[in-house]
Amino acid sequence: MKFIIIGCGRMGSGLARRLALSHHDITVVDHDNMAFDRLGDGFSGKLVKMDAMDKNSFTMSGINTADGLAAVTGNDAVNIIVARAARQMFRVPKVIARTHDPRYAEIYHKLGIQTVSNISLGIERISEILTFSTLDIVHGIGDGEVGIARYEIPPLLSGHQVKDLIIPGEIIVLSLTRKGKTSIPTPGTKLEKGDVVHIAVEEHSVDRLRRGIRTIGGG
Structure with a gap:
């Protein structure tokens, strides 16, 4: 997969190395040569020495064919502008941004852009979001101890019940959207293909949720 990382600070460089080790195609953009x-x-990734606010940086980074972009500079304003452009102008499938000021998180959320703040958790979280195709963490609560995950029910899970996704105290299904109507499901609610569920999951239980989904045939 092809990913673009905007900013080569501690978070950006750590994320780039992590994704490169998994054999993804990585492009890192930063205005400072020394940051690289x-x-x-x-x-082994591609390096683009250019200001992220320069529109040419999008072209140079190959954004039109990117599977995901992470805006992780030290400036919230830059991150939100770049992330918004990637999402709305270039239709990048997965976009995530670092936020230093928690007040910006709500702005990102309204734009449909996922956020992280803590560096060590952020590298792990961004890597998961960019590379995992079926379960997306769309919002973090607190310092990331609890995430809100969005999951679209595939055909193989049709007929299963909401309780099959629940682990009391760790994983809770908050809502279910079916044919444009959203409700709070009961544990016995049957899942249908195309349903979208939002799940509250503790940070340490994300992998457990994924394993559970795979076990019951959901990817």
């Missing part, structure tokens, strides 16, 4: 030193000599 954080990637190390063995980094």
Whole structure:
């Protein structure tokens, strides 16, 4: 998969190295040549020395064919502008941005852009969001201890019940949207193909949720 990382600070460089080790096609954009030193000599991705606010940086990074973009500079305003452009102008499938000021999180949320703040958790979270195709963490609560995940029910899960996704105290199904109508489901509510559920999941239980989904045939 092809990912673009805007900003090569601690979070950006750590994310780039992590994704590159998984053999993804990585492009890192930063205005400072010295920032690329954080990637190390063995980094095989593409480097674009350019200001993220320069519209040419989008062209140089190959955004038209990107599977995902992470805007993780040290400036919230830059991150939101770049993330919004990636989402609305270039239709990048997955866009995530770093936020330093929690007041910006609500703005990102309204734009449909996922956010992270903590560096160590952020690298893990962004990597998961960009590379996992069926379960998307769309919002973090607190410092990321609890995430709100969006999951579209595939055909193989049709007929299963909401309770099959629940682990008391760790994973809770908050809502179910079917044919444009959203409701709060009961544990016995049957799932249908195309349903969209929003799930509250503790940080340490994300992998457990994924394993549970795979176990019952959901990807």
